[in-house]
Amino acid sequence: xxxxxxxxxxxxxxxxxxxxxxxxxxxxxxxxxxxxxxxxxxxxxxxxxxxxxxxxxxxxxxxxxxxxxxxxxxxxxxxxxxxxxxxxxxxxxxxxxxxxxxxxxxxxxxxxxxxxxxxxxxxxxxxxxxxxxxxxxxxxxxxxxxxxxxxxxxxxxxxxxxxxxxxxxxxxxxxxxxxxxxxxxxxxxxxxxxxxxxxxxxxxxxxxxxxxxxxxxxxxxxxxxxxxxxxxxxxxxxxxxxxxxxxxxxxxxxxxxxxxxxxxxxxxxxxxxxxxxxxxxxxxxxxxxxxxxxxxxxxxxxxxxxxxxxxxxxxxxxxxxxxxxxxxxxxxxxxxxxxxxxxxxxxxxxxxxxxxxxxxxxxxxxxxxxxxxxxxxxxxxxxxxxxxxxxxxxxxxxxxxxxxxxxxxxxxxxxxxxxxxxxxxxxxxxxxxxxxxxxxxxxxxxxxxxxxxxxxxxxxxxxxxxxxxxxxxxxxxxxxxxxxxxxxxxxxxxxxxxxxxxxxxxxxxxxxxxxxxxxxxxxxxxxxxxxxxxxxxxxxxxxxxxxxxxxxxxxxxxxxxxxxxxxxxxxxxxxxxx
Amino acid sequence: xxxxxxxxxxxxxxxxxxxxxxxxxxxxxxxxxxxxxxxxxxxxxxxxxxxxxxxxxxxxxxxxxxxxxxxxxxxxxxxxxxxxxxxxxxxxxxxxxxxxxxxxxxxxxxxxxxxxxxxxxxxxxxxxxxxxxx
Numbered sequence: 185x186x187x188x189x190x191x192x193x194x195x196x197x198x199x200x201x202x203x204x205x206x207x208x209x210x211x212x213x214x215x216x217x218x219x220x221x222x223x224x225x226x227x228x229x230x231x232x233x234x235x236x237x238x239x240x241x242x243x244x245x246x247x248x249x250x251x252x253x254x255x256x257x258x259x260x261x262x263x264x265x266x267x268x269x270x271x272x273x274x275x276x277x278x279x280x281x282x283x284x285x286x287x288x289x290x291x292x293x294x295x296x297x298x299x300x301x302x303x304x305x306x307x308x309x310x311x312x313x314x315x316x317x318x319x320x321x322x323x324x325x326x327x328x329x330x331x332x333x334x335x336x337x338x339x340x341x342x343x344x345x346x347x348x349x350x351x352x353x354x355x356x357x358x359x360x361x362x363x364x365x366x367x368x369x370x371x372x373x374x375x376x377x378x379x380x381x382x383x384x385x386x387x388x389x390x391x392x393x394x395x396x397x398x399x400x401x402x403x404x405x406x407x408x409x410x411x412x413x414x415x416x417x418x419x420x421x422x423x424x425x426x427x428x429x430x431x432x433x434x435x436x437x438x439x440x441x442x443x444x445x446x447x448x449x450x451x452x453x454x455x456x457x458x459x460x461x462x463x464x465x466x467x468x469x470x471x472x473x474x475x476x477x478x479x480x481x482x483x484x485x486x487x488x489x490x491x492x493x494x495x496x497x498x499x500x501x502x503x504x505x506x507x508x509x510x511x512x513x514x515x516x517x518x519x520x521x522x523x524x525x526x527x528x529x530x531x532x533x534x535x536x537x538x539x540x541x542x543x544x545x546x547x548x549x550x551x552x553x554x555x556x557x558x559x560x561x562x563x564x565x566x567x568x569x570x571x572x573x574x575x576x577x578x579x580x581x582x583x584x585x586x587x588x589x590x591x592x593x594x595x596x597x598x599x600x601x602x603x604x605x606x607x608x609x610x611x612x613x614x615x616x617x618x619x620x621x622x623x624x625x626x627x628x629x630x631x632x633x634x635x636x637x638x639x640x641x642x643x644x645x646x647x648x649x650x651x652x653x654x655x656x657x658x659x660x661x662x663x664x665x666x667x668x669x670x671x672x673x674x675x676x677x678x679x680x681x682x683x684x685x686x687x688x689x690x691x692x693x694x695x696x697x698x699x700x701x702x703x704x705x706x707x708x709x710x711x712x713x714x715x716x717x718x719x720x721x722x723x724x725x726x727x728x729x730x731x732x733x734x735x736x737x738x739x740x741x742x743x744x745x746x747x748x749x750x751x752x753x754x755x756x757x758x759x760x761x762x
Numbered sequence: 763x764x765x766x767x768x769x770x771x772x773x774x775x776x777x778x779x780x781x782x783x784x785x786x787x788x789x790x791x792x793x794x795x796x797x798x799x800x801x802x803x804x805x806x807x808x809x810x811x812x813x814x815x816x817x818x819x820x821x822x823x824x825x826x827x828x829x830x831x832x833x834x835x836x837x838x839x840x841x842x843x844x845x846x847x848x849x850x851x852x853x854x855x856x857x858x859x860x861x862x863x864x865x866x867x868x869x870x871x872x873x874x875x876x877x878x879x880x881x882x883x884x885x886x887x888x889x890x891x892x893x894x895x896x
Contacts, residue, residue, distance in 0.1 A: 246783055246792060246793055246794070247792045249780065249783075274779075277779070277794075280793065281793050281794050281795070303867070321806065321808070324806060325805060325806055328805070328806065329805075334800075334802050335779075335782075335800040335801055335802035335803075335814070336794060336800070358803070358807055359803075359806050359807045359808055360807060360808075384794070385794055385795055385864075385865075385866070385867060386793050386794070386795050386867055387786050387791035387792055387793025387794060387795035387796060388791065388792050388793060389790060389791060389792075390787070390790050390791065390792055393790055397787075400787075404883075408885065462810055463776055464776045464777050464803075464807050464810070464811060465776040465777055465778035465779075466778070467777075467778065467779045467801075468778065468779055468780065468783055469778055470778055470780055470885035470886075472776040472778060472885075472886070474807075476807075476808070493808075494808040494809075
């Protein structure tokens with residue numbers, strides 16, 4: 185497997201064979217951790233020239249379906265610690281077909297550029313003219329028209345969020361998929377990098393055609409015919425809105441409630457019935473879980489003129505820009521999602537920041553002098569304008585809000601209702617203890633690290649905290665294997681350890697479910713070590729009071745329970761690595 | 763009767779590219795270098811997706827401009843491709859009006875020979891494999 189290193193300060197690149205790394209650490213997350221360790225001064229300021237970005241794919245791309253994800257690793261400007269974000273689209277297959285296992289971006293360009301990787305060549309293109317274009321959809325279109333490689337390329341770009349260094353700006357790929365969390369877009373922006381295009385045409389010999397075909401067909405069949413991916417086949421992730429609302433686990437109005445009276449209106453069912461206009465797929469995935477709504481909007485002043493915009497929706501943006509902000513109109517919700525898409529912001533962080541600002545305004549911690557617009561739960565227009573302000577940052581308040589809710593609450597108060605975990609704004613689940621322990625100890629502070637929200641729904645009674653921690657860590661360790669392969673987490677029901685081992689065999693590598701699990705644990709420890717070296721301190725984790733005030737599916741949560749879990753986690757998993 | 767790869771309903775294409783990967787697999791390869799079919803978005807995925815492949819011309823311009831007879835007209839439309847005769851001149855790539863011939867890394871063309879293998883993998887009923895008049 186080859187690694188491409190691009191240095192933006194010197195406008196140079198080199199290609200290295202790093203078979204060694206991929207054999208030991210699989211690919212994706214496993215390899216990215218090692219490359220970051222090798223390439224980066226871990227104390228670097230995330231928005232300085234010294235930050236390093238690694239994009240890594242794994243051995244299953246493009247060999248098997250559903251291996252459609254790329255891992256990005258960098259130092260997060262939002263948390264100041266390890267940043268890891270995954271995206272679909274065509275990025276993974278384009279990198280693989282171009283012949284790479286990973287691409288590293290270092291340094292900082294003097295002037296705005298975008299990079300084009302075309303198989304074994306790298307080009308630095310002038311991006312001064314498009315640097316100021318805030319609409320990531322237009323940026324994507326312009327670059328697509330300028331460059332070759334239609335159909336076999338990925339265009340990873342930033343919008344106004346990234347170029348204005350909003351610390352939760354994302355990198356968007358193929359219009360609708362995102363390296364969403366932890367601010368990769370701002371890191372691009374700080375490097376004067378508007379986009380990374382990868383065009384890949386290439387292939388490698390199948391070592392064992394018979395075995396390979398057999399396991400390929402098996403995986404495809406499992407994906408299409410078993411229940412393993414059923415929910416993604418149908419309503420998509422938006423299917424979660426109604427059940428979570430019924431459970432009393434849907435964060436609403438800055439988590440003042442967990443039931444939203446208008447949840448039905450913004451549910452997966454309602455969106456499918458009224459707005460679903462098209463579905464598209466990531467490369468090499470038959471599921472096509474990307475649900476796109478068609479929103480018809482009349483011109484403000486001219487009758488019988490309409491614009492129709494296509495907006496991709498998922499559970500998380502529905503939660504963050506819907507229930508969390510008290511938005512119960514589908515049109516309003518879709519406009520907010522579109523706004524965030526245009527600027528290239530993380531939807532979850534944006535929603536949580538705005539929810540906090542709304543409550544801070546209600547309580548008088550800030551005034552309209554700060555917010556410049558009246559923010560109130562349910563008011564779409566106010567939020568649309570506030571998102572413009574987050575990107576443009578016309579005053580001190582928005583400069584601070586663009587740094588995340590942790591920072592904003594440090595400056596203006598209201599920490600008890602500032603919903604961030606490890607400084608990362610919360611995802612859309614308030615189910616029980618495991619949910620929040622999961623956010624806190626998850627190495628990305630993401631619900632997808634260890635699926636605590638799912639564990640809470642399965643538990644019949646509440647076990648002692650250490651049992652929950654062990655279960656979460658076990659799940660997270662296995663997910664390190666999935667994110668090293670790299671397969672989509674939605675396909676985790678397909679890629680069980682036995683199937684993964686079999687799939688490796690057909691590619692000429694002997695392994696076993698046990699060995700894979702051990703590798704997962706090893707990668708987990710390596711990632712945690714990297715986090716510690718970057719300054720992570722479990723004792724500094726903050727528990728927002730709000731999560732103990734608002735009842736959830738498990739009832740009222742106990743702070744002591746969560747603190748005990750954190751103590752146990754530190755003792756058993758963190759301290760041995762220090 | 764000869765068969766050819768056909769479009770059943772192009773509007774159903776989700777751009778997954780399973781056809782493209784199937785095509786290279788048919789050649790014993792993992793990837794897209796050998797693929798004679800290309801999934802593309804329509805100026806961005808907001809306008810949907812489609813696939814580009816040989817539409818089985820009765821008078822194929824690509825065969826007409828091939829200097830070595832590596833490409834010859836096929837019964838039922840399209841061409842028969844004999845790679846051992848190809849010198850990689852790329853005339854065929856230039857000649858195809860719809861851009862359905864692709865350049866491999868070694869400079870030789872990748873194109874659809876209407877074997878129908880990819881249609882087995884189209885998950886949404888876009889592609890079919892049908893008998894046609896010779």
